[in-house]
Amino acid sequence: MLHIVTSSPFSSQSLQTCLRYSSHEDEIILMQDAVFAALAETPYANALAQRSGQVYVYAPDIQARGVEKKLVSGFPQIDNNAFVALTVQHTQQINWQ
Template sequence: MILHILNRSPGTSLAYRDALAGMGPDDRLLLVEDGVLGALATQVPHFQTVEGRIFALREDLVARGLEGRCDAGVQVVDVDGFVTLTEEADKTVSWF
């Protein structure tokens, strides 16, 4: 399993398309920094092909005033959860 880390919003960058194209059936996607904007209900349809495998970093949601506003299909993790995701992954790939 590969952990893909995306730090750009789908509203301002097309990097999410490259990330999705590079994902395998068991890979996971973690939204960080401005990427957490993709966790909002209006943006999450961009990620429907990886439904159930999307995570957003709580600290970045809080920093942007978005805590509690994620789509129900996005799993929110804190920094410890981020570490756990990286430990479970064979490797990580950052998209920016």
């Protein structure tokens, strides 16, 4: 299953809820303000790094927010083509807002 999180973890519980209900095989994409969850030295980045499932960060949203150099390493950045490929690959998806 693919989980798409779009809200900042600093203003919403959507990431925490996603982590609670996702399985270790599920993949997560952080988009829009959810990219702030991948900032270094946050409890959210640590929680995401401990997952066995893949976590992706949407590159256009990272660039739009100017946080390219503040992200934890280990979360692949994806572009539009990779985003589309992931949505095609996963027939089941949940959008967490």
